[in-house]
Structure formats: C-alpha cells, structure tokens
Amino acid sequence: MRDVRSYWKEIHALQATLPDFLRVTSGEGAVIEVSAAVAAKLLHAKSHRLATEEEIRARAADEDARNRETAEEELRRRGIAVVTVKHARSRRLITVREAKKEEERSHVENV
Secondary structure, eight states, rough: OHHHHHHHHHHHHHHHHHOOOEEEEEETTOEEEHOOOOOOOHHHHHEEOOOOHHHOOOOHHHHHHHHHHHHHHHHHTOOOOOOOOOTTTTTTTHHHHHHHHHHHHHHHOOO
C-alpha cells in the first residue's frame, strides 16, 4: 500500500510542474500531445520524454503537408481544381474564378 501511495504522490508532484497540455515523444520518435496527467505517468515510467522544439516543428510540418494533400485529393475527387494565376495588370495572384470575372468585366467595358 505504501508503494502505491508514493507512486501517486510522485505522479501528482510531477504533474504539478507541467503545463496543462504538452508534447512528448516515445523511443520510436512519435510525437504526441497529451494532458499533464497522462504526461506525468509516461515521464515517470520513462517510456517517453519531453519533445524538443525541432521535433514539434517537424511534426507540425508533416501534419500540415498531410492535411493539404488530403484536402487537395478531396477536391480532385469532387472534380474541383484550384489554380492561382498571376494577373498581368494587377501584379497579384488571383484565382481562376477572379480572372474570369475580371475578363468578363473588361469585355463588357470594351463593347
């Protein structure tokens, strides 16, 4: 019984030093975001460690790329293409839809 009490005392003491949510990484390098309660147990068991800023940035970049690919694939599946073109007059990037609207406006003005 004493070991269980000391275990939980250590867990709660460690948890009190942590922010509400943080990122930890396992030995295999998987970065996960967990609550302080979960992180305290993982860190105490020494199965995980705090993730470095570099690991967090790499994970965020991978996640962004995956989300972008998923969104693009969904648009392709639905037959939608998003293309940006540089408009000659405005020197800014616009979508195809905006380019068509500007083309229609200029056509009406020239008639």
